[in-house]
Amino acid sequence: MTDELLIKFLLNETREEESITVQTWLNASASNKDYFEQFEKIWNSSKKLSANSPVDENEAWRRFKQKAAQKNINEPIVRPLKPAYKWLRVAAVLVLIAAAWSAYNLFVPVSYKSLTAGNAVTKELLPDGSELTLNKNAELSYASNFKRNRNVHFQKGEVFFNVAHDKSKPFVIEIDKVSVLVVGTSFNIKHLNELTEVIVETGIVKVSMGSEEITLHKGEKVLIKKGVHDLVKEQNSDELYNYYRTNKFVLNGTPLPRVVQILNEAYHAQIIINDPAIKKETIFTTLKADTTLEANLTTICSTMGLKFVRNEQRILLSKQKK
Template identity: 25%
Template sequence: MSAPILSEAEYDAITDAAAHWCMRLHADDCTDAERKVFAHWFNAHPQHAIEYEAMLEIWDISEQVTPVNPAPVIELKPQTPKPAPYRSRSRRHYAVAAAIAVLAIPLAGIIGWNQGWLPNAYDTYEAQDATRVVTMADGSRVELNLGTQLTYANYKDRRSVTLSKGEAFFEVSHDSTHPFVVSAGQGSVRVTGTRFNVWMYQEQVRVMLVEGSVQVTSDRTLPGTGYPLAPGMQASYKPGDSQPRISETRAGDTSLAWRNGKLIFNDMPLSQALPLINRYLPTPILLADNATGTIRLGGSYNTRDMSSLLASLPKVLPVFITQNQEGKPVINRRQSTSPSS
C-alpha cells in the first residue's frame, strides 16, 4: 500500500525540522539527549530521511565555501524511502542554491529569510552554576534555571526555541503573526504571547501555564495533535506519548520556587521528588525499590547547595544510603522493627 500523500504544510514542517536538526547536529553544544530525539524523528517517517539527506547536501556543498565542524556520527536505522515528490525536490534544489549564495554573498541571505529557511538571528543561552535572565532578539524575556541550555532562532514566520536541557520560565513578547515555538524532548509548546514554565529531565517534560494560552504537542512527528492549556493548568509527556497528560496546577504548587533559588517539597513521594533533585546533582540518586519511592519528603532546600540534601535525608526520613556497583548513591527504606513485648 502506498504511503499517504502529505499536505504542503506537512512537507514544510518536515523541511523545517530537517534544517533544524542539520544545524543542531553540527553545533558544538549538541547534547546526547538531542541526538536521541533526532534519531527518533529520523526513523519516524521515510520523508524525514529524505529531507535530512537533502539538508546534508546543502551543508556539504556549503563546506566548499566556508569550513564548518563535521556533524557527529549517529547510528540510524537503514531507510529505503521512495523518491520524494517533485515539489519537495524542486524546493530543495532552490534551497541548495540559496544556501550557497548566502555563504558567498551576504545580500543573498534575504532569499533564505523571505522563504522562511534561514533565521536572521540565532543565539545560544546557558546557565550553569547560577540562574540567568536573558532577553531574546524578539524582546521575549527568559529566566534560565541552573544547568539549563537553549537556543533561539528567529525566522520570518516563527520564533523557534530548542530547550536542550534544564528549565526555563518564558515571558513571550506578543505577536499573533509570529508564533513562538519551544521544542523540548520529542514535543513542543506553541504560543503567541504568554508566561509559562518548561521543565525537562531525561526527556521527561512538564509545561506549566501561568498566563495566556499555549498548545502542547507531545510528539512533533504527529500533525494536528496540539492540546490547549489555560492558566492554572499543566501538561507533561515523555517519549512514546501520543498525547500529553493534562492536569490542573494544585493550590500552593511550589514548582516555580526555583526562580527564588529554592526547591520546595510539600509531602511529595520520593519517586516524584528525585527527578527534580537529580537535575542539580552531577551524579543522580537512585531508589532501591518502589516501596522506597512511596516515602514522602517535605522541606525547603537551596538549589545551589543540593549536595547536602543527600546527607540530610537519613536524618529526616526512615532511609539509609548505599552505593551501587557504579558508585551511584541509592536510597533504601529502613525496615521498622516491632517493639519487644
Template identity: 40%
Template sequence: MSNANTNMNDDMLVKYLAGEVTPAEFLQVEEWIAASETNRKLYDEFKLIWDQSPVTARNVSKDDAFIRLQNRIKNTAPAPPKALIKKLKPTYWVGLAASVVLICTVLWLTFNHVYDNPASAFVRIDSRNKVHTQTLPDGSVITLNTRSTIVYPNQFTGNLRPVSLRGEAFFKVTPNKTKPFIIKVNDVTVRVVGTSFNIKSRNGKTEVIVETGVVKVSKKQNSIDLNPGEKVTVNSDQSQLSKEASKGKLYNYYLTGQLVCDKTPLHEVVQTLNEVYGAHIIIANKSLQNLPITTTFQGQSLDEILGIIADTFKITVVRQNQQIIFK
C-alpha cells in the same frame, strides 16, 4: 552529496547558507556539522562552492548574478572522460542540463529571497555549565538551565515568534495575540501568546509545566491545553498527551535557588536532587516512591536534606560506592 550516512540533504544546506532555515533547522544543521569530521568536510566543500558563487553582495544585480552563476557552473563542472563521450546516451546530456538549470534556479530564487529579507539570521545561545538569562527581540525573557541551547531569529519578522530549544528553560513570554510564540523541542511543539512556563527535555522525555497563562502542547496530530499548575510529560515513543497537577515548584530551582515541595512525591524530589547536586540517589524500597513531601529547601547541603527526608519518613539512607540508597 547527501547520503544515508550523513542525514543531511543539499536543499537544507542551501537554506542554511541563505539564512532561510527555521530555528529548529538551524540547530539541526549545526549539530550535524559538529557530529563528525566527515560532516565538517562535506559542509566545508559545499560552503566553498557557495562562497565562490558570484552573488556575495546585496547590491549586485540579481539577473546578472543568475547569468554568471550559470557560466560558473558550466566552467567548473568536470567534463566526462573523452573515452566515454561517444558512449554517453542523449539522455545523459538532457539530465545534466536539467540538473544545471535546477541548481541555478534554486540558488537564484534563494538569493532573491535573501535580498528581500536581510534580517534572516539567527542567534544561538549555549548555557554550558552556567544558568543564562537572555532577552529576545520581542522583550520575552528566557532563562536557560545548564547544558541547554536556544536558537531564535535576530528579528521576529513574520507572523510567528519561533524558538528552538534543547535542554531546559523557563520562559516569560511578552503577550502578543497577533504573533504567537512557538517553541520546538524535539518533536514537541509549544504554542503561547503570552505566559510563563518551564520546558525540560532530557533523555528523550519532554516536560512542560505552566506557571501563568495557557499553553498549548502538541505532538503530531495530538494537542492539549495546560493551565497554571498543570504539566504534561511526553516520551519520545509516545503520541498521546495527558496532563496532571504539578505539585510544588521543583522545576524552577535554577531561577530561585529553592526547592519548593507541596505534597510532592518523593521520586520527583529525588530526581531533582540528583540534578542539582550531581548525586546518584536510588529509591530501593518502591513503597517510598510516592510519599508526599511539603517543605522548602534553600541553602542546605545534600547531607542536611537527606537527613530531613530520613527523619520525616523514618527511612534508612545507605551510602554504597557512589550511590545513595533509600531503604
C-alpha cells in the same frame, strides 16, 4: 490558507486566533515558510515601488502567478483578492518591473543565535522583550530576525519563559517533534532524558505533536515520553519545577519518588530508593537549592526516619532501623 489572511498578518491586523492559524500553517512545512518569506519580500518591495504604475493590474497579477509557478513555489489556494487589497496587484506589477525575482533566488534560510547556560542559572532577554531563565546546562537558539519571526529551537535542559505579548506574532518553540505555541504567557519547559514536560504558570499554551494538539491553561501540564504519540494534560501537583528560579525545593506532602527525581536532576546524582516500603511516603519541608546534596539528604532522612549510604556513584535510601 489564503493570501488575504497572509496580508492581514503582514499588516499586523490579524485577530489572535488568526495569528495562531498563520503560525501553525508556517510550522507545518518548509515549503509554507518559503512561500511566506517570498510573499513578505513582495510586500516589502511594493512599499518602495507603489507610487504609480500604468500597467494593467489584472494582467500583471496573472503574469505574477505564472512566474511564481515557474519558480516551483508551493503556494496555498488563492481566492480572488478583495478590493481593499487591490494594491497587491500593483505591487506584483512593480516587483516584476524591478526584476525582484533575481533577489528571491538568493534567498538564505534564517539563521539562529545560540543561548547556553553553562554551569550557572542564567537570565536572558530576547529582542522582543521576552524574559528567559535558563537552568544550568540548558541550550536553545532563537531566530536572528526574532522581532519578526519569534521562533525558538530548544535543544536540552530546562527553561522558564515569560513571553512578551504580541498577538500578531505568536511565539513558537520547537523541541524535536513537539511544537509549543503561545502569544503571551509564562511557562516552564523541561527536555531531559528523552522526556519533555510543559507546565503553564499563566495564560494559555498550545502543544502539538504530529496531528495531536492540546491546550494548556494555568496550573496544567503535559509530559511527553519518547515513543508515545498521545498528548494527555493533567494538573500540576507541586512547585518543584521552580526550584532553580526560587532557589528552594518546596516539599508540601510530596511523594518521596518525586523528591528523588528532582534531586537527581538538580545535582546530577544517582539516588535510588532501596526500600520499596518507603516509596509511598511523603514529606513536608523546604530545602535550599544552593546547599550540598549531602546536607539536603541529611535533612530528608532526619525528617522521615531514613538513612542513606553511598555505593560507588549511587546513593541508596532506606528505612532507618530502630
